Amino acid sequence: MYKYASPKNFYALAGRLIPWLGAVTLLLFIAGLYLGLYVAPPDYQQGDSYRIMFIHVPSAWMSMFVYMMMAGGGLVGLVWNIKLADMLATASAPIGASLTLSALVTGSLWGRPTWGTYWVWDARLTSELILFFLYMGFIALQAAIDDPRRSARAGAVLALVGVVNIPIIHFSVVWWNTLHQPASIGSLGKIVSPSIYPSMLHPLLIMSVAFFLFYFTVLLIRMRGEILARERHTGWVAEIVRATPEIRGTHP
Amino acid sequence: MSQNLLGTARCIFKRDLILAGRKPADVATPLAFFIIVTSLFPLGVGPEPDVLSKLAPGVLWVAALLASMLSLGRMFAGDHADGTLEQLALSPHPLTPLVFTKILAHWATSGLLLVVLSPLLAMQLNLPTHAMGTLVVTLLLGTPVLSLLGSVGAALTLGVRGGGVLLSLLVLPLYTPVLIFGAGAVTASASGLDTKAYFSLLGAFLLLALAFAPWATAAALRISLD
Secondary structure (H helix, E strand, O other), X not given: OHHHHOHHHHHHHHHHHHHHHHHHHHHHHHHHHHHHHHHOOOEOOOEOHHHHHHHHHHHHHHHHHHHHHHHHHHXXXXXXXXXXXXXXXHHHHHHHHHHHHHHHHHHHHHHHHHHOOOOOOOHHHHHHHHHHHHHHHHHHHHHHOOOHHHHHHHHHHHHHHHHHHXXXXXXXXXXXXXXXXXXXXXXXXXXXXXXXXXXHHHHHHHHHHHHHHHHHHHHHHHHHHHHHHHOOOOHXXXXXXXXXXXXXXXXX | OOOOHXXXXXXXXXXXXHHHHHOHHHHHHHHHHHHHHHHHHHHHHOOOHHHHHHHHHHHHHHHHHXXXXXXXXXXOHHHHHOOHHHHHHHOOOOHHHHHHHHHHHHHHOOHHHHHHHHHHHHHHOOOOHHHHHHHHHHHHHHHHHHHHHXXXXXXXXXXXXXXXXXXHHHHHHHHHHHHHHHHHXXXXXXXXXXXXXXXHHHHHHHHHHHHHHHHHHHHHHHHHHO
């Protein structure tokens, strides 16, 4: 197990895992989208527009999960000084930001037929928006610091401060929202209530697993890139460059 | 250093106040910003007293929040440039209480002055007089939270290129709960509602920030000084 904490061994292990993870992710996406878009019946109130839920809900769930992974990686990197954990945090941020953006865009597109407008200051949409800003802050901070060690540690502190604040921000926004808007507007929570039909629930669960594996696949790919960039002065990376004609051509 | 922790902290507090007094322009700029931004709103939305009094709580709070954020840059920058910060980190005392003292001194020369100035600007925006007290109390509870949260961002962006804009990106999302309850309390008070819950929540934020922010700031400073 400890063997894989070294970047070199992790690079090889990730390289072996990526095709398998990628293949399973693809199969799950196909199955989930088929069940969600063709097999599941239209909703009696929302018609076909609810089907965007199969993208929206997993994106929103994953956007929060990835932030937790990022902060967890940051904490492990900060406390035990493990380079791989730092790389996990750095590599997770753009994926998390993309998933948050996807949740925002699909939420806004879903809002058009159900609420009659693209944007409502709904509690969940608002806290997703603030989560997106938190991701942007993390990415911008890490990009502004050149020294990789300082960049990783500064990012970790920011991510941990963010993790403490996310629940506070979320509940503040929920409170603010109930003060300013009638509660009659259907929140996403009511749609994904336990009363959901199995024919709609199954594709949602499959899509959630697909998004989960998608994150890990992309994470491994990004971490491999991150490893190569940070270890570029070591012998084993030079070995890889020598063995790969495409790279050798551009970097003599 | 032969002094005890309390003596050192008092020394730092006094020093920071004297330094702020020697550079009054640095202290005055965020205040001028506060005044200008609130004065721009009537020009933008029109001078109708009804509209202004409805917008006043939000405008005052957002302007105070931005002004407080603008003053964050000078919290550690000067001490970082002349090496004082390294000396603080090397002192036999733990860094967290020393950092807390610096945040307190910074608040006394930024947030506190915003609080003092706010009733004047509230009159300008036609905020009902009975909501004035609520505005002052919420700012009194809220601006220290802004300074405490902001100190983490200020420490993280120390000596980083594009520090100012980056700092706003880091701290503004964290400011949202304070803004929601601060402005919410003033709005509630202006329409004659009870504000006890808002005060309790703002007080809770203040206690949380007091407990954790100086510690995170000290950690961030150690990273920046590395």
